[in-house]
Amino acid sequence: xxxxxxxxxxxxxxxxxxxxxxxxxxxxxxxxxxxxxxxxxxxxxxxxxxxxxxxxxxxxxxxxxxxxxxxxxxxxxxxxxxxxxxxxxxxxxxxxxxxxxxxxxxxxxxxxxxxxxxxxxxxxxxxxxxxxxxxxxxxxxxxxxxxxxxxxxxxxxxxxxxxxxxxxxxxxxx
Numbered sequence: 603x604x605x606x607x608x609x610x611x612x613x614x615x616x617x618x619x620x621x622x623x624x625x626x627x628x629x630x631x632x633x634x635x636x637x638x639x640x641x642x643x644x645x646x647x648x649x650x651x652x653x654x655x656x657x658x659x660x661x662x663x664x665x666x667x668x669x670x671x672x673x674x675x676x677x678x679x680x681x682x683x684x685x686x687x688x689x690x691x692x693x694x695x696x697x698x699x700x701x702x703x704x705x706x707x708x709x710x711x712x713x714x715x716x717x718x719x720x721x722x723x724x725x726x727x728x729x730x731x732x733x734x735x736x737x738x739x740x741x742x743x744x745x746x747x748x749x750x751x752x753x754x755x756x757x758x759x760x761x762x763x764x765x766x767x768x769x770x771x772x773x774x775x776x
Contacts (some may be wrong), residue, residue, distance in 0.1 A: 607743060609741060622681070624680070624681060624682035624708075625680065625681070625682075625683065625708040625709075626678050626679070626680050626711065626713075626714050627678065627679055627680075627681065627683065627689060627690075627699050627700065627706050627707065627708060628652070628676055628677075628678060628699070628700040628707065628709055628711040628766065628767075628770055629643075629676065629677050629678070629679045629696055629698070629700070630676055630696070630697040630698050630699075630700060630741055631675055631676065631677060631695050631696060631697060632695050632696070632697055633675065633748075633763055634674075636652050636671050636674075636676075636677055636691055636695070637677070637693040637695075638694055638695030638736075639678060639693060639694065639695030639696045640652050640695075642693040642694040642695050642696075643677075643679055643693050643696070643698070646686075646689055646690070646711075647774040648679050648680065648681045648686065648690060648693075648727065649679065649680035649681070650678070650679055650680075651675060651679075651680070651714060651717075652671060652677035652678070652723050653671070653672040653673070653678075653716070653717050653721070653725075653726050654669045654670060654671055654724070654726065655669070655670060655725050655726045655727075655728050656668070656669055656671060656725050657670060657671050657728075664763065669725060670759070671759075672717070672726050672762065673759075673762055673763050673766050674759045674760075674763060675724065675763065676700075676752070676763060676766065678709055678714060679682050679699075683699075683706045683708075687699060687706055694742075700767065700770055702770070702771050707770045707771065709770060713769070731753075731756050733753040734753070735753060735754060735755055736752060736753070737753045738750060738751070738753075739752070739753050740768060
């Protein structure tokens with residue numbers, strides 16, 4: 603994703619899958635410095651995917667549409683960890699690469715592809731949930747098929763990050 607220099611508007615993203623990068627990794631950025639890390643990594647020749655979404659927010663007393671990172675404080679970088687890990691780790695705006703047991707945790711291409719498939723005009727489409735808090739739900743597909751539960755609430759930014767990290771560390775342990 604890039605910005606239009608004159609207006610600061612976010613432009614549509616080019617596809618990130620299938621570009622021949624070694625592996626994708628989750629990279630933790632400094633607080634609210636995803637843009638700085640993204641530019642720094644791109645200048646170093648690293649492929650970067652920082653999915654964003656649009657939402658309405660009150661800014662300076664007006665309701666406006668704003669673009670926010672889907673996973674605040676994180677982005678995805680495609681690189682060869684055996685050669686470029688140190689360069690990525692020490693790039694401007696980066697706090698570090700997500701590690702488990704001293705090893706960088708690769709992100710499955712399917713996760714990146716799934717996020718990318720939900721993008722329109724450079725941003726991920728977040729559908730409002732038709733569910734209401736307290737409503738009973740049953741999972742009809744996937745590994746949890748047949749399980750039932752109660753819908754609590756839509757995920758906040760922090761909860762999305764927690765699920766991403768849980769997914770990454772779970773995959774690293776398997």
